[in-house]
Amino acid sequence: MAVIQQFQATPPLSLYIHIPWCIRKCPYCDFNSHEKKQAIDEGQYLQALTADLEQNLPLVWGRTVRSIFIGGGTPSLLSPEFYDQLFSNIRARLAVIPNAEITLEANPGATDASKLLDFRDIGINRLSIGVQSFADDLLTKLGRIHSATEAIKTIEAAHDAGFAAINTDLMFGLPGQTEKQARHDIATALSLEPTHLSYYELTLEPNTAFYHNPPRLPDENKMALIQQQGLTLLQQNGYAQYEVSAFAKPQQQCQHNINYWQFGDYLGIGAGAHGKLTQGAEQSVYRTTKPRLPKNYIAAPSYLDSYNKVAAKDLPLEFAMNAFRLNQGFAPQLFAERTGLALNTIEEPLKKAEEQGLIEWDIQFIRPTESGKTYLNDLLSLFMPNSK
Secondary structure, three states, X not given: OOOOOOOOXXXXXXXXXXXXXXXXXXXXXXXXXXXXXXXXXXXXXXXXXXXXXXXXXXXXXXXXEEEEEEEEOOHHHOOHHHHHHHHHHHHOOOEEEEEEEEXXXXXXXXXXXXXXXXXXXXXXXXXXXXXEOOOHHXXXXXXXXXXXXXXXXXXXXXXXXXXXXXXXXXXXXXXXXXXXXXXXXHHHHHHOOOOEEEEEEOOOOOOOXXXXXXXOOOOHHHHHHHHHHHHHXXXXXXXXXXXXXXXXXXXXXXXXXXXXXXXXEEEEEOXXXXXXXXXXXXXXXXXXXXXXXXXXXXXXOOOOOEEEEOOHHHHHHHXXXXXXXXXXXXXHHHHHHHHOOOHHHHHHHHXXXXXXXXXXXXXXXXXXXXXXXXXXXXXXXXOOOOOO
8 A cells, every 4th residue: 555645734943053173083972073173264164054054945945943953073162253143144044933942062171151151142042061971080081171170160150151951961881980980970960950961871883983992891780780870860859851861850851852853854054964854845754964074065066965855664763763762752643743644654563562562652642661762772673664
């Protein structure tokens, strides 16, 4: 039977902006980041980002941006004046909702108190601070350029600058990390009162220095203990887990990332940026990419490196890969709204997942069980095309 797509409404739209430069490439990092060898020509990159946005406007005519996320790399390397002009250029070309969540990734060692004040003054209202650990020896092993003291001062300066929404990134399962060190990391973070914590396991990704020369990591039993003690401490201190690695105080969930996980749309601009856009007139979903290397991106006559239609048969898996990261899962009608497919398209994998104890569902939500979260790959495999 032919698969019929029918979008009843256009998904929410977010804007992602990629800043590709960093001071030093971390050995675990697989993001599109490049060490800054010389002064960054901010004017040149601003011109490229603006031209990139203009070329993509036909793909999002008439739509309103609900959140903006500036990632990297190390976005806090660039000046507040750069972002002030960038936001002016964006608002001259795209409608942005009032009080939209605007997140900037900032690293200790690549910002200061004065800069944070300026970022706040130009409209950035959420910071995501890449700490990773509060132990100096572990930071050295991770190749980070900051110390624990600098990380603490950066979070304190963010509070002083008036940021009401602050995320702190922490890793666990670090080379040689003990349970005591992991508890200290969580305890230190909690004492600084961020509104949001990203707490995730170090993984050895291909094309990274750690992958080619693996460090010695805690064994599985120790890793499980470290993770569980971290989850317990976060929950005891009022941080609710709403996604695999995301914990938030009430009303402080990251709206931009929730849009990703609910299979919303996002326009990506900048070197190596990815995007996902629904074209209602064509009843199709497209994935976009931009040239990866900064010099190629800046010199590109066309910033749209690829524009590929997602086959209808692949949409259930793509949706599941995002939606099942959320603790609450998804409302049944959301599947049809975001894929254009009827819910009965995934009736068989849902039944199998329920039989295997990987999901539970009612009229409001289809959500992963604790077993489904633990064995997420097994759950997702049921939604693969032609899965039996």
